[in-house]
Amino acid sequence: MNTSLLVWIVLAPLLGSIASGLLYFYHIKKSKVSDIYFSLIGTITPFISFLITLSLFLRMLDEKIIFKQQLFTWLNVDKLNIEMAFLGDNLSIFMSMFVTFVGWLIHIYAVGYMKGDGGFGKFFAYFNLFLASMLILVLADNPIILFIGWEGVGVCSYLLIKFYYGKKENVLAANKAFIVNRVGDFGFLLGVVTLFFALGEVDLSFSSIEANLSNASDKLLVLSGVLLFIGAMGKSAQIPLYVWLPDAMAGPTPISALIHAATMVTAGIYMVARFHFLYSGIEEIGLFIAYIGAFSALLAAIIATRQTDIKKILAYSTMSQLGYMFIAVGLGFYSTGLFHVFTHAFFKAMLFMGAGGVIMALHHEQNIFKIAQHRASLPIIATTFLIGVIAISGIPPFSGFFSKDAILAAAFQEGQYLIWAIAMFTAFLTAFYMFRMYFIVFVAPNHHEADYVYTSKTITIPLLILAIGAIGAGFLNLPSVFGGNHFVDTWLGQLHSKHIHMDIVTEYVLMALSIIVAATGIMAAHSKYANFDVSKPENETGFIGNKFYIDEIYDSLFVQPTKALSTFIDKIVDEKIIDAFIMNSSIGFVNIGKKVAMIQNANVRFYAAFMLVGMTAVFIYLYITLGL
Amino acid sequence: MISLTSYAFVSMMLFSIGVIGVVARRNIFVIYMSIELMLNGVNLFLVTFARYHFNMDAQIITVMVISIAAAEAAIFLSVIILLFRSRKSLDTNIFTTLTQGEKL
Numbered sequence: 001m002n003t004s005l006l007v008w009i010v011l012a013p014l015l016g017s018i019a020s021g022l023l024y025f026y027h028i029k030k031s032k033v034s035d036i037y038f039s040l041i042g043t044i045t046p047f048i049s050f051l052i053t054l055s056l057f058l059r060m061l062d063e064k065i066i067f068k069q070q071l072f073t074w075l076n077v078d079k080l081n082i083e084m085a086f087l088g089d090n091l092s093i094f095m096s097m098f099v100t101f102v103g104w105l106i107h108i109y110a111v112g113y114m115k116g117d118g119g120f121g122k123f124f125a126y127f128n129l130f131l132a133s134m135l136i137l138v139l140a141d142n143p144i145i146l147f148i149g150w151e152g153v154g155v156c157s158y159l160l161i162k163f164y165y166g167k168k169e170n171v172l173a174a175n176k177a178f179i180v181n182r183v184g185d186f187g188f189l190l191g192v193v194t195l196f197f198a199l200g201e202v203d204l205s206f207s208s209i210e211a212n213l214s215n216a217s218d219k220l221l222v223l224s225g226v227l228l229f230i231g232a233m234g235k236s237a238q239i240p241l242y243v244w245l246p247d248a249m250a251g252p253t254p255i256s257a258l259i260h261a262a263t264m265v266t267a268g269i270y271m272v273a274r275f276h277f278l279y280s281g282i283e284e285i286g287l288f289i290a291y292i293g294a295f296s297a298l299l300a301a302i303i304a305t306r307q308t309d310i311k312k313i314l315a316y317s318t319m320s321q322l323g324y325m326f327i328a329v330g331l332g333f334y335s336t337g338l339f340h341v342f343t344h345a346f347f348k349a350m351l352f353m354g355a356g357g358v359i360m361a362l363h364h365e366q367n368i369f370k371i372a373q374h375r376a377s378l379p380i381i382a383t384t385f386l387i388g389v390i391a392i393s394g395i396p397p398f399s400g401f402f403s404k405d406a407i408l409a410a411a412f413q414e415g416q417y418l419i420w421a422i423a424m425f426t427a428f429l430t431a432f433y434m435f436r437m438y439f440i441v442f443v444a445p446n447h448h449e450a451d452y453v454y455t456s457k458t459i460t461i462p463l464l465i466l467a468i469g470a471i472g473a474g475f476l477n478l479p480s481v482f483g484g485n486h487f488v489d490t491w492l493g494q495l496h497s498k499h500i501h502m503d504i505v506t507e508y509v510l511m512a513l514s515i516i517v518a519a520t521g522i523m524a525a526h527s528k529y530a531n532f533d534v535s536k537p538e539n540e541t542g543f544i545g546n547k548f549y550i551d552e553i554y555d556s557l558f559v560q561p562t563k564a565l566s567t568f569i570d571k572i573v574d575e576k577i578i579d580a581f582i583m584n585s586s587i588g589f590v591n592i593g594k595k596v597a598m599i600q601n602a603n604v605r606f607y608a609a610f611m612l613v614g615m616t617a618v619f620i621y622l623y624i625t626l627g628l
Numbered sequence: 629m630i631s632l633t634s635y636a637f638v639s640m641m642l643f644s645i646g647v648i649g650v651v652a653r654r655n656i657f658v659i660y661m662s663i664e665l666m667l668n669g670v671n672l673f674l675v676t677f678a679r680y681h682f683n684m685d686a687q688i689i690t691v692m693v694i695s696i697a698a699a700e701a702a703i704f705l706s707v708i709i710l711l712f713r714s715r716k717s718l719d720t721n722i723f724t725t726l727t728q729g730e731k732l
Contacts, residue, residue, distance in 0.1 A: 602724035604659070609651045 006069045006088045009049045010135045016045030017128035024121030035120045039111040042124035046107050050100035057093050079201040085141035090491055095138045102262040102345045103131045105462035109353050110254035112458030130156035134263035142204040143192045153264050154181045161251040173250035180244040184234015191227030210277040225285040236268025237319045238296040245319055249311040253356030260318040261349035266341050269325045273334045276495045290330030294422040297323025301429035306545040309366045310355045313437050324407050333410040335492040339477045343399035346469035347391040354385035357459050368440045369537030375446050382442045384463040389438045391470045393431035394518045399474035405514050409500050431521025439529040446534050481507050635676040642669030656708050656718045667697055
């Protein structure tokens with residue numbers, strides 16, 4: 001079977017990135033290069049990836065095959081053998097389908113958004129690299145190659161968050177994202193190493209890990225499961241490593257869309273689903289993951305209700321939705337979790353792109369109350385934004401309803417009523433804060449009319465395409481009560497996910513409940529914010545407005561002690577102990593040398609006397625030892 | 629018959645006087661003479677033992693030492709003259725230019 005196409009999914013954006021990067025060097029060093037070339041390279045390469053993925057997907061629909069492409073042996077030390085290999089099975093092709101598709105649309109959107117920016121070429125070089133890293137992560141055949149993509153995604157997010165590095169906040173936000181992610185990455189790497197030793201040092205490809213899983217002791221598997229999940233916490237912004245995600249909004253909006261919809265944050269969920277064979281064996285860890293997800297979802301939703309920055313509200317909503325996904329994968333409903341990743345990609349990309357359109361139209365204003373004060377007429381953006389808000393709130397028949405309701409039903413079916421209750425309450429909050437944002441930004445009465453509106457076709461067309469996805473994606477995995485055929489569940493059959501089996505009445509009751517909850521949230525938002533006086537904006541005050549002081553707590557708990565420790569090591573250990581020891585010993589040698597040099601006083605008689613003493617000593621020695 | 633010990637004693641005395649002269653005196657000429665005294669002390673020692681053992685080897689060495697000392701004397705005296713010309717003195721305490729830190 002000729003599978004050589006597989007690697008080109010990764011290579012296309014990677015080469016695109018290199019090409020744009022070199023061209024950008026030429027652009028700044030030699031002569032100006034028109035933005036058109038960058039946008040051509042930048043948008044065509046993800047499209048190529050998408051087409052290849054699509055063709056592989058269609059082939060997999062016909063015949064049940066798994067694509068596997070081995071390029072070369074990357075590392076071979078003793079028993080550790082790492083192949084540079086890519087795996088195109090149902091899971092990775094499913095994932096790369098929407099990663100490339102949504103990624104491609106975001107690239108097109110970025111052409112309009114970044115128009116006229118000085119770093120246009122640089123932006124697209126980073127952007128393609130971001131997508132390539134994510135695709136390496138998705139298509140990797142072993143955890144080490146996955147880790148390359150994992151780190152690549154981290155680096156690209158760092159580069160893109162501080163894209164406008166002239167501003168200090170951006171640099172700080174990028175550093176925060178990178179450092180917090182490193183904590184998770186460290187966990188992930190330790191997890192892989194633990195797994196390697198637990199399995200008896202076998203070949204590290206996913207298939208051989210799965211085959212050898214029975215050799216390992218349970219304790220080590222639990223340990224590696226936890227460590228791998230710490231990695232997922234960092235990448236997918238869960239408690240306690242979520243603090244970077246809201247700050248990451250410092251980057252230009254297309255980056256936020258890419259991070260939140262197609263790349264980066266979904267990596268954690270994908271990784272857990274990749275290791276489904278590991279996690280389904282250790283259910284207590286699965287439950288732990290589900291609880292982390294539930295509390296992250298709740299915390300993010302509570303914080304989001306008081307935020308005033310449009311992008312930060314969306315960031316917290318992403319964290320909240322990621323919490324839902326972790327509930328699903330933690331409880332063993334991998335395909336349900338991935339289905340939510342899939343639908344979320346559409347409506348979250350759309351929401352971010354819509355938000356970006358609004359922000360652009362109003363001279364980069366991000367405060368929702370100020371946006372409302374100078375509202376511009378943006379019909380397409382307003383409509384698509386509404387679709388996204390409805391989808392995320394979970395109103396049928398929009399896509400978010402089906403995926404979120406499946407997760408709620410899963411928690412209920414597993415008997416995890418606490419998780420179910422938290423998730424239900426979060427669903428209420430989600431509907432509330434999303435519609436709060438919508439009502440303030442687009443509905444609440446204002447007294448000014450904006451005089452400046454900028455939109456471009458490249459902004460609105462991707463929005464419209466995504467709107468179709470946000471409405472229709474849910475039908476791919478229609479529950480059987482509506483006559484659906486569970487396409488996604490069937491497609492991801494390899495994951496051996498649990499499925500929802502409950503009697504029809506319970507299922508209908510649960511659905512009705514979640515619709516009622518979402519509707520209540522919308523009503524609450526409507527009554528409070530539909531006629532809100534935007535000239536008297538809310539502030540981010542109080543316990544919730546200050547995000548539960550989590551940043552401050554982390555600062556005093558981790559950052560300040562680390563700083564104090566660094567200062568201690570610098571000023572005390574380094575200067576007073578190590579330096580003192582080295583400097584004093586060298587000064588001592590110099591002094592001894594000076595003392596010895598005083599013997600060389602050029603006085604001939606002194607030398608003679610010295611020689612005499614020496615010779616006498618030698619003779620005495622000889623006399624004693626030889627007994628002469 | 630003068631005993632071997634006496635010869636040895638005289639030569640050791642000569643050598644020791646030479647050593648003390650080198651260490652204690654400051655005049656270069658006196659130092660030079662003390663060195664010659666040491667040489668001759670050793671020569672006497674060699675000759676004594678050569679006679680004692682009826683062996684001519686040490687006497688040959690002694691003759692060579694005397695001849696080399698004569699050649700050396702020529703160089704030594706010319707060096708002393710040059711030193712005197714440069715500093716107008718024969719005090720060894722003045723010739724300390726090879727010590728650390730002192731400028732020429």
